[in-house]
Amino acid sequence: MKTNNNRTTTARKILLGVSLAALASTANAAELVISNWDGYMAPDAMDAFKAATGNTGEVVKHATNEEIMGKLVASGGKGYDVVFVSSPFAEVLNKLGLAETIDASKVPNLANLYPEAAALAYDPGNTFSVPYTWGTTGLCFRSDLVKAEPASWNDLLKPADDIKGKTTMLATDRWLLAAGQLADGFSVNEVDPAKMEQVKNTLIEAKKTLLAYDDTTFYSKLVSGEAVMVQAWDGWCNYGITDNKDIKYVIPKEGSDLWVDTMVVMKASENKDAALQFINFMLDTKNHAWAAENILYKVPNKAAMDSLPAELSTTYPNMAMPVAELTKFEVLRDVGDSQKEYSRIVSEIKAAQ
Amino acid sequence: MNTSRSTFLMAPALAWLIGLMVVPCGLVLALAFFQRGTYGGVDYTFTLENFARVFDPLYAGIFLNSARIAGIAALIAVVIGYSAAYAIASCRRSLQPVLLFFAVLPFWSNYLIRTYAWIVLLNREGLVTQFMRWFGYTGEPPSMLYTEGAVIAGLVYNYLPFVILTCYAPLSRMNPELAEASRDLGGSAFTTFRRIILPLTLPGIAAGAVFVFVLSIGNFVTPALLGGGRFQMIGNLVYDQFLTANDWPFGAALSMALIAIMMLLLLVQAYASDRASTRTAPVREDG
Numbered sequence: 001m002k003t004n005n006n007r008t009t010t011a012r013k014i015l016l017g018v019s020l021a022a023l024a025s026t027a028n029a030a031e032l033v034i035s036n037w038d039g040y041m042a043p044d045a046m047d048a049f050k051a052a053t054g055n056t057g058e059v060v061k062h063a064t065n066e067e068i069m070g071k072l073v074a075s076g077g078k079g080y081d082v083v084f085v086s087s088p089f090a091e092v093l094n095k096l097g098l099a100e101t102i103d104a105s106k107v108p109n110l111a112n113l114y115p116e117a118a119a120l121a122y123d124p125g126n127t128f129s130v131p132y133t134w135g136t137t138g139l140c141f142r143s144d145l146v147k148a149e150p151a152s153w154n155d156l157l158k159p160a161d162d163i164k165g166k167t168t169m170l171a172t173d174r175w176l177l178a179a180g181q182l183a184d185g186f187s188v189n190e191v192d193p194a195k196m197e198q199v200k201n202t203l204i205e206a207k208k209t210l211l212a213y214d215d216t217t218f219y220s221k222l223v224s225g226e227a228v229m230v231q232a233w234d235g236w237c238n239y240g241i242t243d244n245k246d247i248k249y250v251i252p253k254e255g256s257d258l259w260v261d262t263m264v265v266m267k268a269s270e271n272k273d274a275a276l277q278f279i280n281f282m283l284d285t286k287n288h289a290w291a292a293e294n295i296l297y298k299v300p301n302k303a304a305m306d307s308l309p310a311e312l313s314t315t316y317p318n319m320a321m322p323v324a325e326l327t328k329f330e331v332l333r334d335v336g337d338s339q340k341e342y343s344r345i346v347s348e349i350k351a352a353q
Numbered sequence: 354m355n356t357s358r359s360t361f362l363m364a365p366a367l368a369w370l371i372g373l374m375v376v377p378c379g380l381v382l383a384l385a386f387f388q389r390g391t392y393g394g395v396d397y398t399f400t401l402e403n404f405a406r407v408f409d410p411l412y413a414g415i416f417l418n419s420a421r422i423a424g425i426a427a428l429i430a431v432v433i434g435y436s437a438a439y440a441i442a443s444c445r446r447s448l449q450p451v452l453l454f455f456a457v458l459p460f461w462s463n464y465l466i467r468t469y470a471w472i473v474l475l476n477r478e479g480l481v482t483q484f485m486r487w488f489g490y491t492g493e494p495p496s497m498l499y500t501e502g503a504v505i506a507g508l509v510y511n512y513l514p515f516v517i518l519t520c521y522a523p524l525s526r527m528n529p530e531l532a533e534a535s536r537d538l539g540g541s542a543f544t545t546f547r548r549i550i551l552p553l554t555l556p557g558i559a560a561g562a563v564f565v566f567v568l569s570i571g572n573f574v575t576p577a578l579l580g581g582g583r584f585q586m587i588g589n590l591v592y593d594q595f596l597t598a599n600d601w602p603f604g605a606a607l608s609m610a611l612i613a614i615m616m617l618l619l620l621v622q623a624y625a626s627d628r629a630s631t632r633t634a635p636v637r638e639d640g
Contacts, residue, residue, distance in 0.1 A: 064597070073390070172597075211496075212580075340600075343593075343598040347411065347585075350583075351414060351585045
């Protein structure tokens with residue numbers, strides 16, 4: 001990564017020649033490497049960031065938390081300045097000593113965040129992570145194709161006969177397990193072996209009624225009518241609502257997890273000031289509002305949420321959810337050694353006939 | 354050919370094989386003897402636990418199930434592929450290359466695109482359902498996608514050309530006088546096929562079947578796309594260890610077990626076809 005940047009830097013130096021002197025004031029301008037999910041920030045964000053701070057940056061993409069974690073653990077965090085990961089993974093980065101402490105004095109826009117966003121259980125006070133988006137996981141369904149609107153996780157896990165074979169669940173370990181954990185009345189961070197055995201059996205039974213496990217195209221399955229009820233992150237259900245007004249989102253009575261996608265600065269970063277500038281830039285009202293308007297996830301930024309057009313929350317009811325109601329839900333935590341057990345349970349569920 | 358020249362000619366291929374095949378496989382093998390760290394990564398402590406885990410009923414079960422699915426796919430591919438090869442070999446000589454060309458044509462497009470095409474065909478609102486509706490079908494569309502049948506169909510479709518090619522070769526080389534002699538001696542068409550044609554083309558069938566089996570058992574794209582994640586094959590399990598569970602050592606042990614199975618089958622196939630050719634050769638000369 002660095003080598004590539006050096007090459008472009010050299011080319012730029014030769015091309016710019018004389019104007020190099022003019023750039024002397026930004027001689028310590030850094031080139032950041034940021035890893036994020038595809039489409040999770042404005043396409044022109046890095047240009048705007050450069051205009052605002054003089055720093056340039058390259059955005060590399062990861063498809064899943066697990067993918068970027070594999071790379072970070074293997075490289076000791078080298079090669080990246082800022083990474084976007086979900087809260088349990090941010091917690092792991094901190095435990096491994098790969099996450100840098102956030103110097104709040106260099107991120108004045110932290111003041112834009114809701115007070116609740118600085119009191120999240122995995123990182124009270126935002127010491128090593130800054131929340132970027134947050135939301136719930138619930139049921140996304142076609143109100144015109146189901147006889148009764150779902151109210152419980154069991155409406156998905158033990159579906160009525162008419163919707164059997166027309167439901168999907170998320171395949172990612174934590175969210176797949178969370179559906180069973182919540183349905184059985186347990187914490188989304190439950191690790192007790194007997195309870196997890198029960199969750200496993202619940203999910204193996206549910207598997208028999210599923211159309212598929214789907215993390216990426218479930219909303220289009222709803223739009224086409226292939227599926228009528230799916231486990232979904234709230235923002236992704238909105239992509240379905242955009243195409244079909246009969247699609248609705250509900251949080252089952254047993255509750256949801258509170259997921260938080262965060263920004264973490266790597267301890268191995270050589271551009272920590274610039275990395276904090278980047279986080280500060282993303283927390284800017286206008287930039288953070290971009291995420292809410294385009295990804296259709298809630299953002300933990302009060303100023304940004306207040307700036308959103310009113311019709312957004314009428315079209316996408318999840319956007320109107322009060323923060324106090326959202327933060328009632330239990331946040332996903334790192335489960336440490338039990339993660340191995342989680343992986344095994346998921347393997348067993350997926351291998352079950 | 355003198356040795357120095359053949360060494361020179363073989364050097365690029367050997368370097369390729371060693372650098373991009375033997376060395377990476379060795380690294381993966383080495384990885385299998387270490388422990389995973391709690392948060393992924395590799396803890397360089399020697400252990401045999403990963404290999405023991407391969408024989409855990411859960412994972413051994415996935416191996417067996419993958420072998421079953423791959424076996425069914427190989428069987429169906431052989432029946433369809435052999436029939437197709439037989440039909441092609443019975444056509445006019447001038448027509449045969451054209452038909453073979455069409456048989457392997459799908460190979461020229463991307464595997465993923467070909468597999469996605471099956472999703473377009475089979476999904477509940479897909480082309481097959483629309484076609485049935487066009488003929489007046491009004492009932493509930495059948496579940497075709499995300500079934501074991503869909504996975505097998507995808508595997509058969511993708512690997513069928515291998516069987517056609519391996520079966521066509523012995524069929525087209527077969528001396529037609531052998532079949533004529535059998536009929537002259539009173540053998541029915543079925544007896545001729547069973548006692549003359551089939552045994553002579555068996556090495557081709559075996560080669561095709563082993564290809565389909567070996568390629569299917571390690572496949573992870575088809576079960577992921579056409580099985581909707583509900584059918585886990587050994588390839589998916591390996592993929593999950595590397596990309597989801599971040600348990601590289603166990604993933605390495607699984608892939609080594611898979612490679613061992615593949616090598617064994619290919620060796621058996623090579624040995625069998627070698628024996629078959631040395632056994633049948635003198636017969637042909639005598640005849």
